Amino acid sequence: MGERLKQSYPLAFMECLRPLPDQPAFVHLFAGLVQLADWLGSDTREAFFPYTAPGEDRIQSAVARAAYAVRSIGLDVSAWKNELNGQPPTFSAAFGVPTARPMQLAAAELSLGDIVVLEAETGSGKTEAALWRFVQLFEAGKVDSLYFALPTRVAATQLYQRVLALVTRLWPKGAPVVVRALPGYEAADDQEKISLPDFKVQWPDVPGDYTAHQRWVAESPKRFLAATIAVGTIDQALLGALKVKHAHMRHALLARSLLVVDEVHASDAYMTVLLEKLLQAHIKAGGHSILLSATLGAMARTRYLNIGNKKKHAPPSLADACAAAYPVLSFRDSTGIHLHPVAGNPQHKTVHWETLDAMDNPKQIAMLAAQAAAQGARVLVVRNTVPAAVATLKALEELTLAQGGDWLFKVNGVSTVHHSRYSRQDRPLLDQAVEAQLGKTRQDGRGRVIVGTQTLEQSLDIDADLLITDLCPMDVLLQRLGRLHRHNRPEAERPEGYRQPHAWVLTPAGHDLSPLLKRARHGLGRFHDGGGVYPDLRMVEATKRLVQAQPSRQIPADNRQLVEHATHIEALQGVEEELGPDWQKLGQAIEGDTSARRGVGHLHTLPYYEAFGEVLFPDSDQKIATRLGAADxxxxxxxxxxxxxxxxxxxxxxxxxxxxxxxxxxxxxxxxxxxxxxxxxxxxxxxxxxxxxxxxxxxxxxxxxx
Incomplete structure (x- = not known):
């Protein structure tokens, strides 16, 4: 066998004139490539590596088989790059719009480097900016693939269709397969797989389908990152940073990608550590990344931009953070961190807001919404928890029954709410109904009330005349405000009295949050184990004060100041000092929770800077996941x-x-x-x-x- 190896692979036994790098990061990357090669080489389908036929010399045929397998599953992207280089697309043609916004062109500059942060208001076109950056990097040979990571399955499902449309425009014929990278909801070019015994997969039979083998990347979640273009949740990328099976393969596959992380501000302390570790390994291996956020606090922005930088920069003070530009494109180079102002959404609005201590009174909320709907307004009611949303709908139904009129949100004639606890089959119906009744193109001129939870904050293109929302942290509140007067409409299309954006922010009785220090309610406050929807009441209190301080705000001009005054450590310490010992105790508990979660994150992540042989993986019975907490x-x-x-x-x-x-x-x-x-x-x-x-x-x- 030894002699045969020498005959078959002579280069392996010759003097090495150009040694491979001996850095741990390279060895880890190589390990991932070996895993990929093993997986692909073990595929017994006829065109790949079936058992050796009589008379076949596998040593000889393996070279051609490997080349075919790599090319057919889409790892060889040279043909698609050549097509773009031969006829470079314009932004207008790629997205079917008249022109690009300055922000979208600025984000595509190749000189920005390997990690970029884009902050701009909801609806400004951040998604298109990230996708156009991919097109430019791909055309220039800087990346070979795209993974667009979103915080939720729903958001990923929504974006998937938009990315599919872009790819079809870029490559009208012979386009790369676009994968929906959601375990249990996998799709390749909108075709869903059928699982068979022995881990085999069947796809819809399309005669002459050149993409058949490209769908290999969608047949298992572990292969998702081998796709040329994939849209999924952040979890699939984070698994490449954890001490779990096939982490090295995920890491190696992602290294060729532009990694887009949307809603980066939504990550908790544990996921933030995972993302930081992922980005460190990704950038070190030659990858690129762009992080998107409506408004990212200065502390978080500095932390991300320090990744891959030998000289770490300190976060700015509260005063300096508030003075930073918005919208802004941030990056770093050898001279430091740079924030370049960019023009985002040309639409600006004056939002009129006020607090209302009706969080515990669903009947009062229903009455407020019904009064507006009776005048023809489209009303969006966002509660922090599912029970609160259901209680509000039931109160609204009683009011509707008593007063007449029909302002209820319905799906196939059935009155309902919008939240995350619906089946995979029903959720698309809910999303479609929301966009039909509260979207850019409205079905009729009648008033309507849609009640839901945080699922209404993201992805859906909805445009309300009036917003009624539970109190929440400022960055989340700005997300919700992004659904208020989202589109420019002729004045006559909005009912009189609702032609200016107005939001009611619901608070507990007396606008007093102190009882929530002892018992969390309506998603506000810290559970005994440190969990909760919005556990840091300091941020919530700061947000309430900002709403009460001024009757109106300029959006997005005031976004930076609003977020920093509700999230910066100096602002939070100010709340503690003013409100006394109980709030200081909360601050200490939150700091402890954060440190504990970050500590667990460090324990669970793969140290790509350590020698490969020294990295120990946990026992198989120890659960390591991308999100802390028990599994669904x-x-x-x-x-x-x-x-x-x-x-x-x-x-x-x-x-x-x-x-x-x-x-x-x-x-x-x-x-x-x-x-x-x-x-x-x-x-x-x-x-x-x-x-x-x-x-x-x-x-x-x-x-x-x-």
């Missing part, structure tokens, strides 16, 4: 059950806090009972009973199980 559970229904919107339900995701203790991972739903008039169904899992209807999925209390 996917419940499958076979056969599918009737849903509340005339659509069958195949699976439901249970949040970790909805899962009963001790339930087996293999447990199946039992005692399934269809509700009257096919309004949904109930089922049992372990010791818990659940109901899925027009209000979404809920775990029933003991007295409701009858």
């Amino acid at each position: 559970r996917l419940v499958v229904f076979d056969p599918p059950q009737p849903g509340p919107f005339q659509q069958t339900v195949k699976q439901l995701a249970l949040r970790h806090h909805q899962i009963p203790e001790g339930v087996s991972p293999d447990a199946l739903p039992t005692d399934i009972a269809v509700l009257p008039a096919s309004a949904g169904f109930e089922f049992t899992l372990g010791s818990a009973r659940y109901r899925y209807n027009r209000f979404g999925l809920e775990r029933l209390k003991a007295h409701d199980k009858n």
Whole structure:
């Protein structure tokens, strides 16, 4: 065997005139390439590496087979690059718009370097700016692929269609496959796979389909990052930074990409550490990245731009942070960190806002919304929690029944709310209905009230005449305000009294947040374990004060000051000092929570700077995930059950806090009972009973199980 190896691979036994790098980062990268080669070389489909045929010399045929496999799955992108170089596309042609905004052209400058931060208001075109940067880097040979990472599955699903349209315009014929990188929801060019036994996959049979082998990259989540163009959640990228199986392969595949991270401000302390470690390895391996945010605090922006820089720069003071430009394109080079002002959305608006201590009063909220809808206004009500949203809708339905009129948001004729606890089959119906009734092109001139949660903040192109929202941190509040008067409309299209953007910000009784220090409610406050929707009440208090300080604000001109005064450490310390010991104790607890989560993040991430042989992976029974907390559970229904919107339900995701203790991972739903008039169904899992209807999925209390 030794002699045969020498004959077959003579170069391996010759004197090495150009040694490979011996840096740990290179060895880790090489390990990922070996994993990819092993995976691809183990594929037994006919065109790749089936078992050796009689008379075949695999040593000889392997070279041609490998070249074909690499080319056919899309790892060889030279043909697509040559096509762009031969006929460089314009921004207008690529996106089907008359012209590009200055921000979008500025973001594509190749001189910006390997890590860029783009901050601009919602609706300003940040997504197109990031995609156009990819086109320019790809055409210039700086990257070979794109991974667009979003915070949620819903956001990724929304963006997927836009990226698919772009790719079709760039390459009208023979385009690279666009992968929807969502486990359980995989798609390649909008075609969904069918899983078969023995880990095999079947795709819809299209005669003469040249993309058939390109879909190899979508057949397993571990291969997603091999795609030339993929859209998914940030989790798929973060798995390349964790001590988990195939992390090195993910890292090596991502190294050829422009990594776009959208809504980067939405990450918690644990995910922020993971992202920092990922970016360090990614940039070190030659990758590029652009981080997008509506408004990123100066502390976070400095931390990201310090990545890959030997000289670390200190974050600016509160005064300097507030003086920074907005919108802005940030990058760093050998001379330091640079913030270049850019022109974003040409639309500016004066938002009139005021607080209303009605957070605990769904009837009052419903009345306020109904009064506006009766005058023809499109009203968006955003609550911090699902129970609060459901309670608000029920109050609105009672009011509608008593007063007449019909301002309710409906899907296929069924009144409902918008949140995350709906099935994969029903969620697209909800999204489509929201955009139809509150989008750029409205169905009719009647008033409407749409009640929901944070799912209404992102991705959906909706335009409200009036916003009613729970109090939340300022960066989140600005996201919600981005849905208010989002589009320029003729004055006559908005009802009188709602032609100026107006927002009601709901607070607890007496506008007093101090009771939430002891017991979190409505998503505000810290749980005993440090969790919570918005645990840092200091930020929430600072946000409330900013709303109360002035009756109106200029958006986006005031965005920078608003965010910094609600998130900068100096501002938060000011809240602590003024409000006393209980708030100082909260600050210490939040700091402890943050340090603990960052510490866990450091323990879970792969140290790509250490020698490969010294890196120890944890035991297989230790769970390491991209997000801290217990895992959600996917419940499958076979056969599918009737849903509340005339659509069958195949699976439901249970949040970790909805899962009963001790339930087996293999447990199946039992005692399934269809509700009257096919309004949904109930089922049992372990010791818990659940109901899925027009209000979404809920775990029933003991007295409701009858």
